[in-house]
Structure formats: C-alpha cells, structure tokens
Amino acid sequence: MKSWNWASIVSACRRKSARVLLTSVVVGVALAGCGGGSSDSGNPDESGPIIVGTGITDRTLARNVLDVKAGSGEKSMTAIASNGAFNGTIEGDGPFLSRIDLGNNEFLYGIGYPDADGRVQQNVHSYSDLIIRNWFSSMGRNIDNDFDSSASIALPTQADIDAITARVVGIVAQVMDDYNVGGADLLTGSATGNLNTFIIQNPVIIQNNNFTIVVRADDTDGTQSVATDELDLGTDLTAEDTENPTAPTDVRAIGASASEVVIVWTPSTDNVGVAGYRVFRQGVDIGETPYPVFTDSTIGAGVTPLYTVVAVDSSGNLSLASTEVAGMTLGTPDTIAPPTPQGVTLDASINAVSISWQQSAIDDVAGFQVFGAVEGQPVELLATVTSTFMIDTTVASGTSYCYQIVAVDASSNASDPTDLLCATTSGTAINTDTTPPVSSDVEVAFATASYSVTEDSTSAELKVRRIGASTSAVSVSYTVTSGTAIDGEDFTATSGTLQWAAGDTADKTISVQIAADADSTEGNETFTVTLSEVSSNATLGSIAMATVTIADSEAVVCDTVLETTRIEENTTLNLSCYLVNDDLDVRQPAKLTISAGTTLKFASGKQLIVREGGSLSANGTAANKIVFTAQDPTPGFWDGIYFFGSNSSSNVLNHAIVEYGGGAGVANLRVANSRVSVANTVLRHSEEFGFTVDAQSTVTNFSDVVVTANKAAGSIAPVQAGSIDESATFTGNQSDVVEVLSSILDE
Structure with a gap:
C-alpha cells in the first residue's frame, strides 16, 4: 500500500487536470483520473537469484509453472517437474512470494528468503500456504490482490514467518513424530519420502477465510481427526496462548480382547490447535497420542479400569479431564457387529x-x-x-x-x-496445462478467465499481464467478439494492441464499454476477449481467452427471506440471493461470512451493522462478486453497511458491490471506530456519500475501489487518508471530491 504525500497528490492530480479544493474547513482532493498502478522500470540483473524447492500437493495443477513475485515487484516463473521440483532463475529483490495455480481461483503460496549466495530455498504446500496467508490476513491484506498487482509489496521478515511456523509446527509436532519427520523444516526441508507423505496425509484446508488442519495416523487404519477446526485465518498465531482446550467428550472404553481396551473419544477444540491427548488410568498417566484413540495393552484379564482423557494444546495448556469411564477386557470373544450408521x-x-x-x-x-x-x-x-x-x-x-x-x-x-x-465438488474439473515456459521466459495472459459486470456498469476492465523476464519489449493483440451479448446493444466490440516497454511489468487493462440497456429482463449475457499475435520473444499463456458475463440483476430469482438477522454465532450465507427485511445485526462473538456470488437485497431503511466483537468477511471473486443492494434500486433506499466499533482483522470487503444505500443522510459504507479492508469493490448509487471513515478507525487496505454515481465520493479523517491506494478511483459522482475532515458523520 502506498503512503500518500499531500504535495505529491496535488501535483500528480494537477498534471491530470483533476480539481483540487483547498479551504479552511475541507481539504478535498479530486482523485478522478488519479487511479492506476505503478510500474517498475529498473534494469533487472539477468543473473538473478535461483529459486529451488518442491511443490507438494495431491491436487491437479492448472499449470506446471511456479509463479514468483519479488518484494520489489518483479514477476518471474519457472517450470514445475512431474515430481513437483522446481529450479530456476528469478528477478528482483527478496523476499519472494511463490504461487502454484490449482485452477478455479485457488492457489497455494509459499515464501522464501535469499541466502548469502542468492539461493532461495522454499517448498510450496498447504502448510506454507497457511503460514503466509495467516500473516497477510492478520495484516488485513489480501494475498491474491497483492500478488496480482504490478507494484512492490511489503512482505514479512524471516522472524515473522519463523514465529508463525513455530506455532503451526507445535500443533502437529506429535503427528510429525508419528511420521518420523519430527524436527524437519516444513518450509525448506528436503521434500521427499516421509516429509512428503506427512504433508499429503495431513493437509490444511482453507475455506471462507477459516482453516482446518486435518491429521491422520501413519498406520493401516489411518485414524483421522482435526487439530484445528475452522479457525479464523486472521488468528494471531504468534500471541501468547493461555486458553485451555475443551475437555474430550463421548469417551468410550471398549474391550478388544482378553488383555486390551480401546479408548476413543470425540476430538477437543482449542482457540489455536489441539496438539495431543493424555490418557489416564486410575489417575495415572499411561500414554499420549495426537489422535482421538488409544489402546491400553497393559491390563490383566477381568480388570475393570477407569479412564479419563485430557487434551493438550500447542502451548502446553491442559483441558479439564473428561468424564471418567469404565472399561473391561473381554472374557469371551465379541462377534456381534454394531448397527449400521x-x-x-x-x-x-x-x-x-x-x-x-x-x-x-x-x-x-x-x-x-x-x-x-x-x-x-x-x-x-x-x-x-x-x-x-x-x-x-x-x-x-x-x-x-x-x-x-x-x-x-x-x-x-x-x-x-x-x-x-x-x-x-464445486468448480470446474482441472486438466493440467503441461506447456512449459518458453525459452524467452516471457508469458502473456489474462489474470483470470472469467469476468463479471452488471448491466448498469459503464465498462468491463480485463487485466492482462506479462510474466517472466522484463528486459525486452513485448506486445499482444486482442479482439472483442459477441457471445450471447450483442455488439452495439449490450457492449461495444473493439480490438487493439497492448504493449510493454523493456522493464515494464505493470498489468495492462482492456476496457470494453458496456451499453446502457433499456430492456427489462433478458438474462445474463456474455462476450469474449481473445489474445493473439504475441511478439516473437514471448508466448501466450494458458488463459488466452476470457469470458465476460453481463449480469442482469433483474433476472436474479430472489425469494429466500433471511429469517435470522440478529447474528450471534458464526454464520455463512451461501445461497445465490437473500431478501433482508430487517437490520442484519452482527454481534459478539459472531463472524458473518458471505460466499462469493451471493446477493443480499435490503428492505427500505435497513442496514448491515457490524458491532464490537462481530466481524464481516465478504470475499468474492472477479467472476463471482458479492452484491449488497436494495430491493428497490433507488439511491438511498437502504442505509448501507455500517462497521460500528468492530476492530476485527476479519472485516473484509473484496470483489464486492455496495449500491443504492446512503439513506438517512449517511453512506453506502460507514466505518466508525472499526478496522476494515476494502479491495476490488464498487461503491455506487448512494443518496449521499460513497463511504465515510472516522478518525478512530483503521483502514488496512483501500485498493482498486471504484466510487461512482454517488451524490458525493467520500469523507475520511486525515489520519486515515493515507490508506487510500492510488488504484482507487472517484469518478461520475455529483462531487468527485474526497473530503478530508477532522471529524465525520456520527452514528
């Protein structure tokens, strides 16, 4: 994120003929036309660092290519071999963020640091992905956005990563011992044999900004459990942990033979992660296990032992003991099977x-x-x-x-x-693109294969990027053609050429005009944009054609009424559309997660309010945006989104649209004494402001935000003005001025 210098803002905007308003009351900076990313123009060292490591996953890769972004902004790529190994030259100054493409906008990330010889050793797998995503999430930043941007990015220090890694390893240390890889370095160790098996058999699953660590015993039974269960990705894994796990439940002690009793239970939960369990017989500790099963083979026939189980977390905190249960060895063989589940x-x-x-x-x-x-x-x-x-x-x-x-x-x-x-399973089936990077190490492709705009949008913006060496100029042609959308009625077909100068690594944008459509309901329509005729020193990447969907908002069937609007426990909304007829009120300790592609239509005068201790995670995608809108598309019909006293790092608006709010003289988006990250989001059609931010709030990210078609662009306290990234645009409002005030609207 770029810190603003007011003198440079005024100078830059004047060069672009933007308007600057200076009074004793308001310092308003008209930022229309001042959006856009930066580009690097340095001359990279052709003998750059060497990146070496292994990608470890049993998932099918969308591309056998490791994409790498330097902290200084340069992008490189290198081939991934059939065994997951990679070894190639990269550009820029470290640290280096690496990414493996799993398709369907899913990625695995890793991070590496060059040694004294310029060698970057790193593995990329679900644990490296968790560790770096945890850092980004705790900072209120979106790792996908930062990787896709053309600008340099702030990355964690080695000490930051070491601290997070230590906590994660502490959670699975006993499981690693079970696989005979105790003490191995997950991020840089030799990813062969047992370490590879451990990572595959005990993956991290990330869904809806939560993570779960699945653990599995290294034996023929393969007993599976979870060490963490849907823990918030923004959890501070470096903080001191003094909270105890929950006590194990449903403990059963079952006779297995004349000399064995099997003790099983339902896994405990913890605020960070359960590392293992201690089993007690008659109050004496008889063993420890990372899995919710233990076999006691040290008792005599006919004995009736009493067992309890205690959970242990990664910081050594102990749970209360479970309820004591009695077990007995078998006098005669058991031949009766349990009933069918x-x-x-x-x-x-x-x-x-x-x-x-x-x-x-x-x-x-x-x-x-x-x-x-x-x-x-x-x-x-x-x-x-x-x-x-x-x-x-x-x-x-x-x-x-x-x-x-x-x-x-x-x-x-x-x-x-x-x-x-x-x-x-959701998403599309993946067939690996086995085309290796060309010898020139330059690839040109769309950032994603699918884009979506609404029919009242003015344009569709498609990002095209060059990946690899940037020492020479590159060009590519593009053509826009009809699908079900009609040229001249729904959009304006065009063609042209994108060009990168030597040293230019910035993404280029193809802008396609969307026509104002007077038809009532005609359904979603599509057109395609195709890349071709790439310069001889480059090759087209795997995404050489993109589909743009013009969404007909009136065609969306929305007949599901959201019955529970006072949110007091973690809730996920994942249907295509909800009617919200009352205030949607998120309270402590609840987290409201909105799935990509979901639309919420609010009744007159209602709002989405996120209070102290509550949080809102609205992470859409470029192809499936999250829409907060009105049941009647009239500016000011509803009161918008209001973060009020919520200091959660989980507050995220990404690839979202907030429209037709601003009723009661407020804004589409209000942030008061709260913490929030906003990216790739459109704030439009407000009766008043597009957004307001007060002096007690923290905006960790405000990038690629479009504020348009509002009465006024926005109002922000001076202390937070520097959080607005240069990529944000303020155009098409009655007033494109962002008011910088000592105080802003009260509740």
Missing part, C-alpha cells in the same frame, strides 16, 4: 467433502471406516474416525464422489455399509 449427509466444496452421520448404540463403536471413490469406481477405505464426521481432502474440483460408512467395534466386527451417497 444412519442419516449420512455430504457437504461438497471445491477442495473437500465433509461427511457426517448418526449412530445408535455408539458406546460399542470404536471407530467408523469411511469408504469413497469417484462416482462409478469401486469405493476404497479413505480413513477411520472416532466421531461421526470426516473430511475427504483427496477430492478434485468439478467431480462427483460417492461414499459409504461402516461402524466397527473394538473386536473389528463391522456393520453393514450405509447406502452409497454421492455429491459433486
């Missing part, structure tokens, strides 16, 4: 399938075997769990998977399997 449900996302079920007579059940496969293939054992829940992390996007559950007792008697149940 019932009520199986599947929840498929883009990178996992969550499976849950119910079980009667659970006191006799030592575990559940979960079988699964791609639909049409024979099912295989995926994992064994001790609770009635399992996460399948082996899935691919856009694919149908089927599952069966079997209950097993401690004597290995198995129930009949449940009926086969299938679900399809």
Whole structure:
C-alpha cells in the first residue's frame, strides 16, 4: 500500500487536470483520473537469484509453472517437474512470494528468503500456504490482490514467518513424530519420502477465510481427526496462548480382547490447535497420542479400569479431564457387529467433502471406516474416525464422489455399509496445462478467465499481464467478439494492441464499454476477449481467452427471506440471493461470512451493522462478486453497511458491490471506530456519500475501489487518508471530491 504525500497528490492530480479544493474547513482532493498502478522500470540483473524447492500437493495443477513475485515487484516463473521440483532463475529483490495455480481461483503460496549466495530455498504446500496467508490476513491484506498487482509489496521478515511456523509446527509436532519427520523444516526441508507423505496425509484446508488442519495416523487404519477446526485465518498465531482446550467428550472404553481396551473419544477444540491427548488410568498417566484413540495393552484379564482423557494444546495448556469411564477386557470373544450408521449427509466444496452421520448404540463403536471413490469406481477405505464426521481432502474440483460408512467395534466386527451417497465438488474439473515456459521466459495472459459486470456498469476492465523476464519489449493483440451479448446493444466490440516497454511489468487493462440497456429482463449475457499475435520473444499463456458475463440483476430469482438477522454465532450465507427485511445485526462473538456470488437485497431503511466483537468477511471473486443492494434500486433506499466499533482483522470487503444505500443522510459504507479492508469493490448509487471513515478507525487496505454515481465520493479523517491506494478511483459522482475532515458523520 502506498503512503500518500499531500504535495505529491496535488501535483500528480494537477498534471491530470483533476480539481483540487483547498479551504479552511475541507481539504478535498479530486482523485478522478488519479487511479492506476505503478510500474517498475529498473534494469533487472539477468543473473538473478535461483529459486529451488518442491511443490507438494495431491491436487491437479492448472499449470506446471511456479509463479514468483519479488518484494520489489518483479514477476518471474519457472517450470514445475512431474515430481513437483522446481529450479530456476528469478528477478528482483527478496523476499519472494511463490504461487502454484490449482485452477478455479485457488492457489497455494509459499515464501522464501535469499541466502548469502542468492539461493532461495522454499517448498510450496498447504502448510506454507497457511503460514503466509495467516500473516497477510492478520495484516488485513489480501494475498491474491497483492500478488496480482504490478507494484512492490511489503512482505514479512524471516522472524515473522519463523514465529508463525513455530506455532503451526507445535500443533502437529506429535503427528510429525508419528511420521518420523519430527524436527524437519516444513518450509525448506528436503521434500521427499516421509516429509512428503506427512504433508499429503495431513493437509490444511482453507475455506471462507477459516482453516482446518486435518491429521491422520501413519498406520493401516489411518485414524483421522482435526487439530484445528475452522479457525479464523486472521488468528494471531504468534500471541501468547493461555486458553485451555475443551475437555474430550463421548469417551468410550471398549474391550478388544482378553488383555486390551480401546479408548476413543470425540476430538477437543482449542482457540489455536489441539496438539495431543493424555490418557489416564486410575489417575495415572499411561500414554499420549495426537489422535482421538488409544489402546491400553497393559491390563490383566477381568480388570475393570477407569479412564479419563485430557487434551493438550500447542502451548502446553491442559483441558479439564473428561468424564471418567469404565472399561473391561473381554472374557469371551465379541462377534456381534454394531448397527449400521444412519442419516449420512455430504457437504461438497471445491477442495473437500465433509461427511457426517448418526449412530445408535455408539458406546460399542470404536471407530467408523469411511469408504469413497469417484462416482462409478469401486469405493476404497479413505480413513477411520472416532466421531461421526470426516473430511475427504483427496477430492478434485468439478467431480462427483460417492461414499459409504461402516461402524466397527473394538473386536473389528463391522456393520453393514450405509447406502452409497454421492455429491459433486464445486468448480470446474482441472486438466493440467503441461506447456512449459518458453525459452524467452516471457508469458502473456489474462489474470483470470472469467469476468463479471452488471448491466448498469459503464465498462468491463480485463487485466492482462506479462510474466517472466522484463528486459525486452513485448506486445499482444486482442479482439472483442459477441457471445450471447450483442455488439452495439449490450457492449461495444473493439480490438487493439497492448504493449510493454523493456522493464515494464505493470498489468495492462482492456476496457470494453458496456451499453446502457433499456430492456427489462433478458438474462445474463456474455462476450469474449481473445489474445493473439504475441511478439516473437514471448508466448501466450494458458488463459488466452476470457469470458465476460453481463449480469442482469433483474433476472436474479430472489425469494429466500433471511429469517435470522440478529447474528450471534458464526454464520455463512451461501445461497445465490437473500431478501433482508430487517437490520442484519452482527454481534459478539459472531463472524458473518458471505460466499462469493451471493446477493443480499435490503428492505427500505435497513442496514448491515457490524458491532464490537462481530466481524464481516465478504470475499468474492472477479467472476463471482458479492452484491449488497436494495430491493428497490433507488439511491438511498437502504442505509448501507455500517462497521460500528468492530476492530476485527476479519472485516473484509473484496470483489464486492455496495449500491443504492446512503439513506438517512449517511453512506453506502460507514466505518466508525472499526478496522476494515476494502479491495476490488464498487461503491455506487448512494443518496449521499460513497463511504465515510472516522478518525478512530483503521483502514488496512483501500485498493482498486471504484466510487461512482454517488451524490458525493467520500469523507475520511486525515489520519486515515493515507490508506487510500492510488488504484482507487472517484469518478461520475455529483462531487468527485474526497473530503478530508477532522471529524465525520456520527452514528
């Protein structure tokens, strides 16, 4: 993020014929036309640093290419071999942020630091991804936006990353010992053999700005559990932790033989992560395990021992002991199987399938075997769990998977399997683009394959980037053609050429004019933009054609009324559209998550208010924006979004549209005594201000924000004015002035 110097702002805007208003009351800077990113024009060292490491994932890659961005802003790429290894020359000054493309706007990130010889050793996998995303999220920044930008980026120090890594390793230390990789360096270690197996078998799943660490025993049963369960990605993993885990529940001590008792339980939860469990017999500690299962083989026949279990977190905090349960070895062999599980449900996302079920007579059940496969293939054992829940992390996007559950007792008697149940993961199926980077190490491609605008937008902006060496000039042609959208009626077709000078690494923009459409309801329409005729020293990347969808907001079927509008526990809204007929009120300790592609239509005079202790995470995508709008598209119809006393780092508006608010003389977006990050967002059609920010607030990011078609652009306290990035634009308002005041609107 760029810190503003007021003299340089005035000078830059004057050069662009923008208006500057200076009075004793208001310092207003008319920023229309002052948006846009910066470009690097230095002469990079052709013998730059060497990046070496391994990408570790069982997911299919969209491209066998590692994309790298230097802290100084340069972008490079190098090929990923079939075994995941990469080794190539990169540009710029470190640290270096690396990215592997999994398709469907999913990425794995890693970070590396050059040594004295200029060598950057780093692995990229789900743990490196968690560690660097945690730092970005705790700073209120969006890692995808920063990587995609052409500007230099502030990156964490080695000490910052070491501190986060230490906490993450502390959570899974016992599991690493189980895989014989205790003490291994996750980020730079040799990613072969056991370390590779550990990372694949114990992945981190990130969904809706939360993360879950799945752990699995390194044995034939493969007992699975979770060390963290949907923990906020912005959690400070470097802070002192004194909070105790919850006590284990549903403890069962089941006779397995004449000399063995199997103790199982439902996993505990913790504010950071559960590292393991201690098992006590008659009050004596008899062993520790990172999984919710323990076999006691040290008792005699006919003995009735009493067991308790205590959870331990990564900081050594202990839970209360579980309820004491009695166990007994078997006098005679057990040959009776448990009943079949019932009520199986599947929840498929883009990178996992969550499976849950119910079980009667659970006191006799030592575990559940979960079988699964791609639909049409024979099912295989995926994992064994001790609770009635399992996460399948082996899935691919856009694919149908089927599952069966079997209950097993401690004597290995198995129930009949449940009926086969299938679900399809979201996203599109990925076929790896195996085209290696060309010898020139220059690739030109769209930033993403899908873009979306609404029919009342003035234009669609498509980003095209060059990746790789920047020592020579590069050019590429483009053509805009009709799909279901009609040239001249829905958009204006055009063609042209994009050019980069030597040393220029900035993204280029293709702007396609969207026509004002008087038709009522005609549905969503599309057109395509195609790259061609790239200069001989470069090649077209894997995304050489992009589809733009013109969304017909009137065509969206919106008949689901949001019944619960007082949000007091973590809630996710993931349907396509909701009618909000009352104030949507987010209170402590709840986090309201809005899924990409969701629209919320508010009734007259209502608002979305995020109070102290509550938070709002609205992370859309370029192709699937989140829309906060009015049930009647009239400026000021509803009162907009109001952050009021919420200091959460989870407050994010990204790839969102906030429109037709500003009723009651306020703004589409109000920030009062709160912390928020706003990026890739449109604030428009407000009856008053597009946004207001007071002096007690912290805006950690305000980039690529378009403020348009409002009565006034915005109002911000001087202390926060520097948070507005140069990429933000203020055009088409009745007043394009951003008022910088000593104080702004009260509640």
